[in-house]
Structure formats: structure tokens, C-alpha cells
Amino acid sequence: METRYYVIFAVTILALQVLIYIFNRTLGWLYGGVLSQKGRYIFVFTSYVFTNSVAILTATRLFPMFRLLPFIMVFLLFSLFVSLALVLLAWVFKNYSKIHRTLAWLYPIGMAGLIGLGVYNAYTPQIVHYQITLDKPIRPLRIGMASDFHLGKLFGAKQLDQLAEIFNQQKVDLILLPGDIMDDNVDAYLSQKMQPSLAKLQAPLGVYATLGNHDFFGDQQRIVEQIKQAGIKVLWDQTETINNEFVIVGRNDDLVKDRPSTAQLLQSVDTRLPIFVLDHRPTEIEQISQLPVDLLVAGHTHNGQIFPANLITKLIYRLAYGHEKIGNGHFIVTSGYGFWGVPMRLGTQSEVVIIDVKGKE
Template sequence: MIAVLLVVVLLVVGAIHWYLWKRLVKDTTHSRRARVTGSIVAVLLALVIPVTLALSRALPLAKQPLVAWPGFLWLALMFYLLVTLLILEIPRLAIRLWQRRSANTPATAALEPVPAGEALPSEAPPVPPAPTEPGFDASRRLLLGRSLAVTAGVLSAGAVGIGVYQAKSAPNLKRVPIALKKLPASMDGFRIAVVSDIHLGPLLGRSHTERIVRMINSVDADLVAVVGDLVDGSVAELGSAAEPLQDLRGKHGAFFVTGNHEYFSGYQEWVDEVNSLGVRVLRNERVDILGLDLAGVNDLSGEDVGDGPDFGKALDGRDTSRPVVLLAHQPVQAHDAAKRGVDLQLSGHTHGGQMVPFNLLVGLQQPVVAGLGTVDGTQVYVTRGAGFWGPPVRFGAPPDISIVELHGA
């Protein structure tokens, strides 16, 4: 299975780089030397991505940034070059059609005036073809190719530059009022600080955690919810980076549920580690918070190791007159939550798409990509997350920490 996946990845990467070579090298060069140089660069860049993916797992965490930064930045730039060039295929086609139509339009001959009294000749002399500039088509094609390549390059580099700035910037603090019909009057204005997808790893370390903790503590929330994808690595590698979580302050505690990346990173040791930091891990269970049921279920990825979500265990047998807020990493889990009358589900996972227009693809797999939505009658709020995965780029989907304010309906 892994071998098949590797072959598919290599074929896709190869096809994308062939297209980029055609548009950025073949269409923009005329000398053999320039084309050979560009071809070599294209091949090397095509190898960067599989090498980065392989070494990012094989190297010690401390050395992974050496390959992660250049490799993932090229991945992001490649993505935007592909998207931009595909969009530019429309004006490219229009210009080529216009040029072809102009080239095929017959020249109009200027007729000599006929003196008065003379008859027009029965057959006009043949009109010689209009003179054409040598190499007209080739030079126009080269100019068009270079113009569109420069446009794609500038737009793509700009998107990646902005995206890196957003990814490395402090998350936005978002105030999100949400109405719950069953909310006790005494809990009106109850605030839950929701953070997800912190993604501690080779490119995000202890200072990233410290900033998140500092921002959450600054709002003095009633409760803190960390809804999965905390880490991309083992406790031995990232325990120190996660340690600042012990300073999280919530009047009624801080809670955590597993995300899919915990199951790639040794989920059991991370469950123990997070609990030891004073952040309670809700594993298919619920707790009472001032008359509100706060429940949490494991991520869907846990099913592969016998640790999947169990909605029955977490939600069955409760008092249905009380409101229930569910912590679940993936928005798609709301379909099961709705069957058990969950009033509000808090999720992450999507990163808001992380890099527009990738959000359109995420929307094919998740019912809510970012913000507040409704799934089968259950309200679902999805935070964009505070970190990133893969490319250190967030374009059109800035990171956030959401302060959900509960109000009676």
C-alpha cells in the first residue's frame, strides 16, 4: 500500500513539474543552453518534494528544519504556480486565438483610381500578400510565454510571502457569540477559549506554545478547549515544547481531545503527557460544568488502533434537558453527534483550508471548513487553528484562537 501511494505521489509530482517546465522553461526560452539549464532545475525541484517528505521523518527533529523550510516552501510555491498558470490558460488561449485570427485576415489592396471614361478591367490584377516580419509568430509566442510566466511568478511569490507572514504571526483572537436554547440563565456569557491544530514540530516549538498560552490567559476564559492536533512528533522530541500548557488558565479547567496527528505521534504517551500538564483529556466521556455537559470524543483516526470515537459512551444516559457541548477534532463527526442531540460541537482539523483555494477541496470532505455552521440540526463551530502543517504558509486562512461566548436563545 505504501509503495502504491509513493508511486502515485511521484507520478503526480512529476506531471505537475512537467507542466511547470513547459510553461516556465519551454515557453520562455529559445536558446538551447537556457532550455537545458531550466530543465535541470525543474528535475531537481521535482526531487525536492519526495526527498523532503522522506527526510522529515528520518532525520532527528533538531535537523528537520534544514530540509523542511526549503522543501515545504517550494511545495507551497509549486502549488500557487500551478493554480495561477492554470487560471492564465484562459487569457493565453484568448490571445492565441486573436493572433491566429489576425494572421489569417486577408490584406486589403488599395485600388488605383480609374480615369473618367475608362472601363473597369474585367479582372483585377492579383494583390501581393502583405509583407510579414520574419519570425513574427515565434517572437509573439515568446513574448506571451514570458509575460504570463512573470505574472504567475510574481503572484505566486506574493501569495507565499504573505502566507508565511500570516503563518508565523500571532493567531487572531476571535469573539464568537453562539446561542444555546437550553443554556441556564446563570451561564449566559460563559466563555470557552477554543484552540486547535497547534502542530508542534520541526517548525513550531516552545515559543509557539508560550504565545498561545499567553493569549488565552489574557482573556480570562471560563474554560479552555484544545481540540486536537497538538503535536507532530514524540513526547521525547516535543515534551519540552508542550510544557507551557501547564500554565493554561480556565476558571473551570482546560480540556483536550485527540486529533488525527496524535495517532501518528504515539497517542497514548501524549494522552498521559497532556494529563500530567493539568489539561484533562476527555476520552469518550463527559463532565458537568455548572449544569452544562461538556463531552469529548476521540478522533476518527483512532479507529485504526482500536481507540476511535465512542459517542454512546460519551453521550448516552445523560439528562437531555441540559445543554451539551462536544469537543471533537473533525467537523465531520457532527453527523454522529447530531444523532444524540448535541447542541454545539467545537472542532478544528481543517485549518480553514490553510492555503486558498485549497479550502474548496477541504469542503468536499468536511461539512464546515471554518466558522459557525449547522450539520443535521447541530451547531458546529470550526476554528482555523493556531498552527500549520506542511508548508509554513497560511494564505487567506489566518490562524486564530476563538473565544466562544454562550448565550441563551
């Protein structure tokens, strides 16, 4: 395992201890009289043992709990936010004895409010519009783009129906889906019969997808077959020229270490035509900006999904979210239509991207 993963694990465990400590201090501050001293000690000890056990068992994959661990961490993070707000209130209203009971009531209300907001942001997509002008001639084109569905038990047919309706209302000419279509496998996709809903994603110039890292966790063959059966073309490090008007390049996620470079893929196409690249992770933006690529669409970052993770993604990627023109190319990274781990977003929102493309006069 690479050194960075050990560093990430160590930082995560350290952050977890801080969050557990603040959580227990908050409960002790607000509800200290509910339990005896012995009961409080048992509660604190149990919270540390249980939470760290879940983290270690998941990290070592001895008994992975990829749903439970993120939920615990998000819950503790939300507790931190509410605790900070209550401390501020206690400082503003100096008479602590009178406000203490109010703060004790506000804690669960604040937690419920943050969780409700997080669920709302995860399941209520916003439509984000971009207008770009290429340095090559092309007729006006409207592209619909969405990524990171993570189709599974918590996100499925209903959300796909909604996405299809949005694309239809927006009258898109082309749909691009840059990866993480499934959440690791197709088990939930098949059991919940999502194929008719996925097949509703249609556009006059076609629907094209690439695979993301979660599509490459061992079930990629079945994933590709299911996507194809829904009428969507999957590009495995492949190119497709559409009506001799533009070229679509679909790259496998960089989890595939021997994938060909974008430059290699472009050798087989006419680069005088507009080039649209689907690449799940925005890891090679600077290299690709040196190539005759006109538009790259990516996802993966989720724009952090839960604040303050968006600050971390900004440090990791040249472009972690949004649109930027670099050189002659336009680069767009979406926060994703779905979510990973927990059905919540804070500081970000589920989104569908609409790109209006114009060509050089």
C-alpha cells in the same frame, strides 16, 4: 490499505506531473536563454526525477520526507499561480518583446510575495467570534477554542505564549482544545522546553483537550502525560460534568476504530444539562446532530490550509469550516491555530475561536 488512499496517491502523482510541467515551461519561457538546450534538458529531467522520487519514497515510507514533499508541492503550486498571473499580463500587454524582461523580474517577486503572505497567515492568528444560544438554560459563558497546534520545530513556545495572552485578554471562562496538540511526538516539545508555555493556558472552569490523528501516531501515551503535566485535562472518550452546570464530552480521534460512539458516552451523563463535545474530525456531524448535543467543536480540516485544498475539504465534510446550527445543536469547525507540513497558509489564516454561549430564557 484502503482503495481511497490509492486513488488519492494516483491523483497526487498526476497533479504533481502537471505542476512540474508548468514550472518548467514557465522557466523556459522567462529564462530560456540562460541555459543551453542541453542544460535545459538536464534541468527538466532532474526536476521530474527528483520530485517524483521524493513523492514515491514518502508515500511508500521507504524514506519519508514529510517536510520536504509538502514544501515542494506548495512551491510548485505557488509557481502555477504566478505563472497564470504573468500569462494574463502578457496577454493584456500585447507587445511581448517589451514586457518580457519585466515578466522575468516579476516571477521571483511574485513567488516571494506569495511565500511571505503564506508565512504571515500561518503565524498571525485572527480572532473569530461566534455567539450561540442554546435550547437549554445556562449562565452566560465564554469559551476559548483552538486546535491543530502541531507543536514541533516550527511552531512552539512563542505561539503558545501568544495563545495564552489572547485567551487572557478575551477573559474566557473555559478552554477547549480538540486535538492535534503535538506533531506526531513530543521530541521537539521536550527539547525546546515548551511545557511552561503550554501551562499558561488557564481558565476559571478549566482547560480540556482531546487527541487528534497526529497525537495517535504511536506516541500518544507520552503526549497525554506531557499535556497533563501542563495542567490540562485530557478526555480519552470520557465525560466531565462541570459544577453540575454543563457536560464536556471528549472523543478520541476516529483513527481509533473501536472508540465508543457519542451516544454511548452520553448514557452516563444527565443530558438535560448542556452538552459540549470535543471531536477532532468533523466526520460525524449529521449523526451527532440527532443527539441531545448542544455544541460540538472540531478542527482537523485546517480549512484546506493552502488554496484550493479548501474546495476539497468542502466536498469531503458536511461542515468543513465555520459555524452551523443543525437541529438543536451548534457545530463549529476551526481552521486551526497552527499548521501542518509547511509554515504557510493561503486563502486561510491561523485562528483562535471565541464562543459566547447564552442559554434559553
